[in-house]
Amino acid sequence: MENDIVGSDVKKFQRKIWFDVSDLLGYFPDNRTPTGIQRVQISIIQSILSGSESEEIALCQFLEDENGWFLVDPDRFVKVSTLSLMGSDARDLVWRREVSTLRQEAMAERIDAFPLRSVLINIGTSWWLPNYFMHIREAKKKSDIYYIPFIHDVIPAVVPRFCAHELVHEFIDWFMGVVQHSDRYFAVSEASKKDFLALATELNAGIPSADVRVVHLAAEKKTVSVPTAAATSLFRREGIEPGKFVFFISTVESRKNQAGALDAWQNLIRNNPKLPIPKLVIVGKRGFESHFFLEKLATFIEAEKHIVYIESVSDEELAALYSSCLFTIYPSYYEGWGLPITESLGYGKVCVTADNSSLPEAGQGLTVTYRTGSNHDFEEKLLSLIKDRGHLSALEQHIAENFQARHWETIAQEVLAFAHAVQEGAEQTKKIEPVLESAYYPLNRNRQLKISSDLTSAEVLRDGSGWHRLEDFGSWTRGTGARLTFTVAQPCNRIAIQLKGIPSSHCEVTVSANLAGSSTKLRLNPDEEAWCFLDFDGDIAGKKLNIDVYSREVETTTNPETGHSRVISVGVCGVYLFDKTNANARTDFIEAKLFDLLKYKKMKKLLCTQ
Template sequence: MGNEDREKEEKISFVETITAVKKEMEKLNNILSKDVSEKTLENISSLKAILDGFGRNNSEYSNNNQVKNALYFDISDLIIFFRHNRLPTGIQRVQIGIINNIFDTLSGVNVILCRIDPLLEDWVEVSTERFRRVALLSLAAGDSDDEEWRAEVDALHTLAPGKSALSFPRDAVLISIGASWGIENYFIYIREAKEKHNICYIPFVHDVVPAIAPAYCHPDDVKKFIGWLLSVLQHADYYISVSDSAKKDLITAARILGVYIPSEHIAVVTPATEIGSQKADSGKTTNLAHWNLSRQNYVLCIGTLEARKNQIGAFEVWKKLIMMHGKEQVPTLVCISGTQGYKGDQAIDCLNSNPDLQSRAIILRGINDIDLKNLYENCLFTVFPSFYEGWGLPVTESLRYGKPVITADNSSLPQAGMGLSVLYKTGSQKALLQAVEKMIFDQKFRAAKEEEIKKNFVLRTWSQVVQDLQNKVLGLTQGATRLAWVPPLAPQGYYALTKSDETALCAGTTSAEVYRHGTGWGALEAFGSRIMEDGAGLSMRLSPRTRRIAIHLIGPPHEHDKQDVRCYIETNLGVVLRDILVSVGKQRWVFIDLPPAEKERTFMCQVWSSSASSGVYQAGKKQSADIGVSGFFIFNEGDNREKIDFLEAVSLGGMEDYKQRTLPVTSVMVERPAS
């Protein structure tokens, strides 16, 4: 037997041994679960986790020597997206482009896909092959009811039997390459990973449009995004941006919120200029005649149907072209949209209200990658009149197929155009009309732009993006001083545990969500956050002068089957409060007096209810529908003015003023000695 065969056999034998031991541990756990102490059970669970890390499967074991160089990619938001959508939009296209190429491009790095599992209340690994199948299907067709598609997506969401939580290796790098701002309690899981494994968290910032240009977004999305941004600034070690403009916007937004991000902590990794992947190239192409189109008799306008993409601006230009030149002389404007966004109905109304425009403009949906490439290849040129972007994939895609592109001169669009696009002044309908008219009727000008693109366009593949990403991440993390997560300091003042209600960036605004500890919390809501059946924790650093903490409790909602309940609070400083009565539809302040201290200390407390069993299910686990926490107040010894203001606010119902005065969290990490 050769050395390679012997080594392979030894590895297989080792994995089999580990698997057998794990099975015996499961039996032991079942036998002892009712008869041993909680500490013993914790030790058993810890041993099981260690064994999981050694013997998940043969391939992972064979790559065990690479674990210290692991890159973990969080795709939680993309998996949620696939639950309700099939065809990807801009951000999802970037994610798929990276993931589809990352395993074939990177070397010397152990790449692992992961997501948050709400049932397990922890991070879990995602099957690479299963995800790639789903990604390939998403690019191939637009039918979200297709049986094969639904089966693959359901399988992607289902945790494999016996699969345990993901145990990050110490100092692993977790990269969130999507849009995590729609995931409830996302940063609780980031904090858990930082506390347990000291991970380095790097989010992709595709754009900060809801914060920088909120007029183009739904107010609820603006509130949600600003809440996410506040938390990102409290948790991120470094950042990846998709453009120089998006990087500048992030630094500006952070500065408004009182946070300074060094420019060198943000690496720019621009997207590829190719569509999809080679594996998605095969398949039947829809004939252009299917849409009453023919080669070079149409102009493309690609983007989500929403106010920010400004399809209305393009429609208005086409109306004028028809009036000036007649319908027969004007090419068809083809708007391709995967989804409909904020105020997208206005563009539809604009189209439907004008019969002449309807004869020279159409909206296509559900276009897969194969047909999209065909439409690019045969169009006359493209127009992208967006008011603001993080990047602008349709711009670079148009250039990729040698097609001139007319685009506004704002945000990242000049960079996406690579100096090859035709720019017009943002908001000027006259300038847009002149540019489009010249491109349609001046054949020499159009031919010259095509020749310029042919000579100067530089192809950027997704493989190159992946390699660039690896180099930038390593450049950010290797040799840098690592920071260990510690609970943030809580100076005197009121801290609201409510969802963000900000519709614009305001100086001094921050999020107290960072003080929530553990996975026992419900979602942030307008009134606060409900606690789960196992209780919810708070964690913070306190000044030596802090002698009292008041916790603002919210009783059960007004429902006919709800009763007054009692809750319990236990702290790590020896203070225990029992049988706290909280009435239906009422609020109650609970005061915790702390022992004297000579130096800064960490305060932790756990709040739970006596009737959590009457709760309702949320995200697959039982939520206590009775007790909630609206916020807490920190009192420092000797600050009588603050105490008087607090008492006045509570007695007069003015706690909203205190919510606006929440003190900023400026830093939540400290230097950790090199290991």
């Protein structure tokens, strides 16, 4: 029998393939024009919803503040995602109203449990969603679901210099979670798959290559049409002449190398005074370290004659820019795929691109490539296309004859086929069952900037949904009771739980376990950190342990990350397992506690079995 779903017609919930659109619904309130990953999600999901398989799937989102999963109406989703492609004004009243309605309606239908053995696919990103994997575990426990994420890239772990430190921290937390919880994976390129598997190996995850299905992104052939009134207005307003500009679209950030493109244009103008250098039109919203580009643009000699920068355009305007440009450029330092290259080829336009990561895959061997990091090579390749229009025409003809079109409908079918194969394979879904050695296991969020073999996360010890997000000290409970679940690998008869009092009042805490002789109470002062000890009647090695932490005292505070109010109860900082075979275990613990060494001590590898 299917699991019941509260607040909606049960027929809506009988679909066995679910798409998590949390990423998009979190993006839309503050943004309208989709970037690469959002565009991929919209294209794949809309392709499925418009086809014969639409009755097979359902959409959902995860909300941290609401502590659960919610149903998303597909018709409303299509309407909003289509609107996002039709305009670029995020302040438009129609747009804001539709986004608000979508979110409000989605919050009205909570999913208590997915149908048994469902497949949950996340095409977007989830590393910015605290407690996401905690709820994936709950869904696996309740409904035995399969979880399949898309690996778009592993940029924060491979080239962290191009990312904010907080993003790298979040990504590494996500990476540990994704290899622990996922049953299979999609990757958007062979390059992304290779880098993902290399990082997983570094983490001792041991993921078989066959578990990662590469699904190359779309390379649709576009029909060049007459520019619309909106596109014509854009060209007139920005001083863009068809056939006399080079186009570069991407989020403006240091990794995408818009600053390097400005340097190249400055050199082309300076070194070729008699040659008419086409304008460079750059489109993209501001991202990480965009100030480098903006500062360089502000000092560009006669920028108004040579450079056009536009933060966002509609799909109509985008099509006109692709159709009317001389050629495109994409000098990125690292990518998971490179959708602008694919789109450029679809319009029959030559793209000058760097030779790193997945960019050659996206280019199908039809791009003009230069050596990454070689400004001279980049400028030489640009100059050859600007000076020799016959050469440019020959390259365009080569694209017309050899371009391999690939449609979003095809990708959608490949995604569904893989999901069905996983579901019908009758394999057990991955279970998260932590096995601990004697050591200290802090429940705080990751603060490291590199994936390494000794990196692990005790987040998976949290069982159920009675927890708030991880913070630097550990994790607050919700006042409804919270559970830690794990199996002890070595002889052990004592466990210590490190607790933290709520900020403004005293709290009485009860800590108990499912094994005999293990219950204790203590009183915590405001913000006090203290240890409580569970002593067991016998050795608990090999036994599954459920430790419940509860306090009826709660306090309403503000979430430091979101600014939303929340109700918290006693916090849990970490767990310490004593080694029964070590006669000095208690002395070692006391010394470590006395000199505050636990926080500096590397915890042993946390093992998860299926």
